[in-house]
Amino acid sequence: MPPRERDTARTRRTVLDAAARTVAKQGAGVSLDVIAREAGVSKSGLLHHFRSRDQLLLALAQDQVDTFAAEVRAAVDPADHAAGRLVRAYVKAIFDSLGDDTAISEHLLLSAALSTVPGVAEILQRDARQWEAAFTSDGLHPDRVLIITKAADGASLATLYEGGSNPAALERTRELLLSMTRGEGSFTG
């Protein structure tokens, strides 16, 4: 990447990270001034990358789904060619992020704040359809995929519902879900 493009990408990243922190703390109504200050850039510098708050929030939502998809891709075991390899990577990517209760709480606050922004629902719906399509060719029964992925999502709520995640309980849930991706305990008959 030429130096100027690299700088552009770096500033964009800095602004998105600052926006994630401030929106998680203050909600989607946070001003561009506050985000610019948190990012350590001028407001005109920020506006050079994102034309408006709406555009920044939509880019942030897209960045969140892209980052998670990249984490799942990175968690795919290249030596694993059995059915369920993508679901296994999904479970691993989620549980890898569950050690830090503060980070999860911030992530959920950010997601809840973004969910109220017009246009974000469409980004999430498109992403959900892409996951559904990807899981269709992963070789597991759709009911099994549904239960495993919902249970993995639900595990992140222990921070909010159980007063923090218990490492032993997380490990037990993770192993149980991974065993379900290997077709063990076939619950669909």
Added chain:
Amino acid sequence: MPPRERDTARTRRTVLDAAARTVAKQGAGVSLDVIAREAGVSKSGLLHHFRSRDQLLLALAQDQVDTFAAEVRAAVDPADHAAGRLVRAYVKAIFDSLGDDTAISEHLLLSAALSTVPGVAEILQRDARQWEAAFTSDGLHPDRVLIITKAADGASLATLYEGGSNPAALERTRELLLSMTRGEGSFTG
């Protein structure tokens, strides 16, 4: 209940509901003045019921877990004496609340805000232990209970992760989880 006690209970309820709405919107740092205004009571009236913001936030956290426990108890089918009746009620209580994306988003924002308040973790941990004990005598394998309850919890995140909950998908997940409480598709072998 004598009239004075009834008034006291009613004001307490009004303040807790107002606190829930304002904390969901503005976080756990919201002032007692803002909560009193939202509740339509004087600040001294509020302080008569809750001595401090900390005490109000702890009461709110306790109220949240008590309300959910009451919803689950109300969802228990009195004619159902089979193993898994409590887990079935848990699934029904969760899915009954999932129609309204705004309410779920508010509930998650409130839970995330409360999770940062000192003392709330202990309330949630005690509640989690009570659920674990109750499920122990419900007659299902603990792994099955774990997967079903986590997947039910995770279903509420469709609002945040999938751009809103899809009624057909919710119904499919609900039916699948209820069938799992009846021991169908034994996934633990």
